[in-house]
Amino acid sequence: MAHRTAYERHAPDPRLVERALAGSRHAVFWLEDAGARPAYDALTASTRADLTIVGGGYLGLWTAVHAKRRDPGRRVVLLEAQAVGWAASGRNGGFCEASLTHGEENGRSRWPEEHETLTRLGAQNLDAFEADVRDLGLACEWERTGTLAVAVEEHQVAWLRDEPGHRDRAAVRAEVDSPLFLAGALDTDGNALVHPARLALELARVATELGVEVHEHSAVTGLRKVADGIEVATDRATVTSGGVVLATNVFPSLLRRNRLMTVPVYDYVLMTEPLTAEQRAAIGWERRCGLGDLANQFHYARLTADDRILWGGYDAIYPTGGGVHVRHEDRPASHARLASHFLATFPQLEDVRFSHRWAGAIDTCTQFTAFYGTSHGGRVAHAAGFTGLGVGATRFAAEVVLDLLTGQETERTALRMVRERPVPFPPEPLASVGINLTRWSLDRADHREGRRNAFLRVLDRAGLGFDS
Template identity: 75%
Template structure:
């Protein structure tokens, strides 16, 4: 069944293909000046550019992208736009107990403002405020959902989505929206350009340094330099231009399958009339959703780190992971045994030890950076862009005073310790998932040190 379902699946990102041809922006070919230079053409960089121009329409903003707008994580994620800024309630309450209520409120406000921007800016990104459904798929997970505001017993969860594996659930009706990742990136670029941002693709930045003679921060590509008053670094999973940040994140590969469009009969056999985002409660969890044309996107479980913090195209094709995902898909939805997959792909997630973005300033307060979103960056990057602009203003604001913004997480150790540690953690998490959730001494030690990890 798995072999047949994967037989015609092509290696390619469904979102990028569905969005079609995109506008191209010129390569930076001559040196220039800017008041703000943004490095990175993913969500964080694009939101920063848009926010900056909306705050000050006369500001000269240059955005430099190494490849094309939205080609990396911003164009190939699952399209879940969650309110959480802290990678979930438990992570936030553990790390920032005194300000979690504030962070939770800020997350809700950010998601509402995101939705307003979709309307005000005309962002054609297939926005759906559907919420999410979390499901228990093992008996030991059922108590974890008891007491949730919108808890669902077995019958109730089966009425939402039909699967023999779903034992109970909890519905969050407002805390998440679904969207089309690649279309969002392209629409943000369109809006940025209309606001006057100068976007340059295929303009990889190789160095950033202070020019004391001109009192500027020079951002250099292979062929030109932008002399900048201020800079935002939004390179996320890729090797940081700042030496101090090179041990702060590791690239972890996530894998995704997308089916062909379901027929009306197939869709009826699953239910899913609420079109919620779907996730299970395992450490090595799966996430799933419907696209606008009723394909099922199914991803997660394997979170693969390759030694040396490398990001390579070759890591994106991993047959054993796609076969595992397909087998899990048919366990969840056995009624779809005739469904075929049309696309398979992967992407690298910038993971840090606190599992949510960290922030900072360098070059005497003229260069701001953020990274480490750990897979929940679709909504959080909009918030982070405002944080970075506030930091560059030099004036304290409610955002810059947050402990989450002011403190740096622990770095990952150098190799080979990182590879050994991640391998041991994945092994221990797998054992926990198959031993009633029991976390062994190794995992409990990581938890106590603030280094707990899930997929």
């Protein structure tokens, strides 16, 4: 029999939800908070380069930085369709996790023989990320805080009992005080927090200081192999280079073979106004760790540098027919549901107001973590499908795509995770049917003490299931 979730059982008065959202604006807090930013000229004259990078998000920017550090004399051109960091890289939650596989369970189930290697490489990547923040002077509000996973339903308590860093109810509430938290597990080292938009802008600054030529408002319209390399075309000019990296995230791939490899799933976010000293004292959270619950439809939360609370997750909406469009970003029902769940979690903060609400499209693939590949005789490399956990993984992926362009096997390119492609999504309308049935089934499992129905069990057996 279905039961109400903790967020439903403790739902606040709808008038409190309406009041909390009344002054919010549909705007991305991080992009506003980053302040004035440099503008990079569009590409208007055809040119040549050693490496052309398509995409000005984290993957493209890390690829540019790594490429120049590997070979300072290499001429690198980066083309961004709009503005650096405006999409997923500027609007995510700012969790920089060590995991390269979207969590231990997903990694163990898909690449069990590589689990120890992937765990080691992920930890090394996070440490190297921290070293880069320090050595490159990236002003991105880096905090190595760790994460706290919390159980909010009785059946979830057992899932945490044998986890390192286990906390019983009293101990977890001493970390972050919520009447909904029944148990927890604290990972003190596997996550850092960053300011997403500032990270993107800082990477662009470092890239240009290293000599990378960055061009905004330069959407790439096509690729073709020519006698002396790969020609990358925009509406106004072309770049011909020996190597190309495609870092276009959720947007339609320039490679036809990858058009069905990812779908956009919209994730919704709220940001509170800065908490007062009294409000902070009411919830604790002195460790400032990242926070997430254990439901299939999970929530995530964190503090900002000025003590706002970012609260996101739960709804993961695939727009009918797919496609990325701004009209999908302001969804009153999702933001109201988030606000209700926030006030159920922290009833002591019933006077808090939300200043910003927004959404972003996650590049989801069927293995729930990045896939890789090459084309055009090995001269074009790509990575996509980070599925919402790309802040740290994009740094690793940048090394992978540069390795792939060399044509030499490295520890990274030898990984089965890197060599194999996930199962593509079916074309529409089958994609909408399957994705929405999966979402309905996950919601049903959350209302039935985690029990997965026959459809989810079939997906699990086929290697397409996901348990957050």
